Amino acid sequence: DVVMTQSPLALPVTLGQPASISCRSSQSLVYSDGKTYLSWFQQRPGQSPRRLISEVSNRDSGVPDRFSGSGSGTDFTLKISRVEAEDVGVYYCMQGAHWPLTFGPGTKVDIK
Amino acid sequence: EVQLVESGGGLVQPGGSLRLSCAASGFTFATYDMNWVRQAPGKGLEWVSYIDRSGSYIYYADSVKGRFTISRDNAKNSLYLEMNSLRAEDTAFYYCATWDYWGQGTLVTVSS
Numbered sequence: 001d002v003v004m005t006q007s008p009l010a011l012p013v014t015l016g017q018p019a020s021i022s023c024r025s026s027q028s029l030v031y032s033d034g035k036t037y038l039s040w041f042q043q044r045p046g047q048s049p050r051r052l053i054s055e056v057s058n059r060d061s062g063v064p065d066r067f068s069g070s071g072s073g074t075d076f077t078l079k080i081s082r083v084e085a086e087d088v089g090v091y092y093c094m095q096g097a098h099w100p101l102t103f104g105p106g107t108k109v110d111i112k
Numbered sequence: 113e114v115q116l117v118e119s120g121g122g123l124v125q126p127g128g129s130l131r132l133s134c135a136a137s138g139f140t141f142a143t144y145d146m147n148w149v150r151q152a153p154g155k156g157l158e159w160v161s162y163i164d165r166s167g168s169y170i171y172y173a174d175s176v177k178g179r180f181t182i183s184r185d186n187a188k189n190s191l192y193l194e195m196n197s198l199r200a201e202d203t204a205f206y207y208c209a210t211w212d213y214w215g216q217g218t219l220v221t222v223s224s
Contacts, residue, residue, distance in 0.1 A: 001174075039211065041157070048207060048214040049149075049157060060212065092157055100173045101147075101159040 002027050002095050004104035012112045019080040021107045023093035028073050030097065037096035040069055040078045043106075044089040052091075053078065085111065114138035114213050118206060121218030128198050128222070134191040134208030134215055142186040147211070148193050150204035150220075160206070161193065176202075198222045 003026040013019045029038050040053040051060050053069040056076060066081040080087055088111060093104040120132040132148070148160040161182040162171045170182055181194040191208050198220075205217035 043157075048216055049209075050214065051211050054211070090156075094157075094159075099162075099171045101162070101171075103157045103159065106156045 001100055002029075002098045002102050004093055004095055004102050006091075006093060006104040006107050009105060009107055011107055011109045013080075013083045013109060014112050015085060016082050019083050019087075019109060021078045021091055021093075021109075023071075023076045023078070023104050025074045025076075025095050027098060029095050030073065036072065038069075038071065038076050039094045039096060040067075041092045041094060041103075042087075042089050043092070044086075047089075049092065080109075083109070083111075116208050116210075116213055116215035118208055118215045118218035121206065121220045123221045123223065124198055125224050126199060126222055129194070129196045130198065130220060132193040132195065132206055132208075132218060132220070134193075136189045136191065136208075139213070141189040144210045144212075146182075146184060146191045147209045148182060148191075149207045149209055149214075150202075151207070151217070152201075152204045155204075158204070163191070195220070 005024045007022045029036050036056050038056050041049040042052050043049040052063050052067050057069045068079050070077050090106040090108050092106045115137045117135045124130050145164045147162050150158050150160050160173050163182045179197045183192045200222050203222050205219050207217045208215045
């Protein structure tokens with residue numbers, strides 16, 4: 001199975017400051033169709049998860065442009081340009097290139 | 113408005129069975145691949161099962177293979193998860209998800 005690791009696992013941030021989460025996979029996430037299947041999900045306290053980004057860098061509809069995704073192969077990053085209070089929650093990366101699908105352990109973002 | 117509404121969760125004894133349902137509305141269900149994802153209380157996300165839009169391709173996590181069965185009825189806009197031989201470690205909130213859309217989850221508790 002593809003193992004997804006995230007760092008840090010806890011990220012205290014200051015409002016208005018940038019934040020960055022790293023996600024690494026144990027195998028390349030480039031699929032046979034040439035696309036890279038790495039997604040990012042946000043789960044706010046008490047809510048269901050919500051996808052923010054698909055295929056490394058494609059923001060979902062309604063996702064603020066302060067969220068951006070980058071990376072390639074096995075190394076990926078989610079960046080928040082200026083953290084807002086509503087960004088508190090747990091962020092998960094997920095690979096969709098290999099069965100079984102696997103999630104990272106999650107990074108808990110809260111305000112300092 | 114897009115909605116995915118899970119039902120069927122509850123308390124069941126070890127070794128017992130449950131059938132979860134997910135009712136979809138507000139989008140063309142028959143054109144979406146579907147997933148079940150679970151989350152033990154206070155823990156991270158775990159992908160459980162996938163079914164493609166036609167029901168032809170199905171995958172399971174190793175942890176549930178042979179015990180859980182995913183199915184769908186496109187005429188009824190519904191997704192199902194038949195769960196047998198339940199174990200304490202299956203205790204979790206179960207979400208149906210297209211990745212774009214997620215339900216609110218239904219809690220399955222396996223305990224004597």
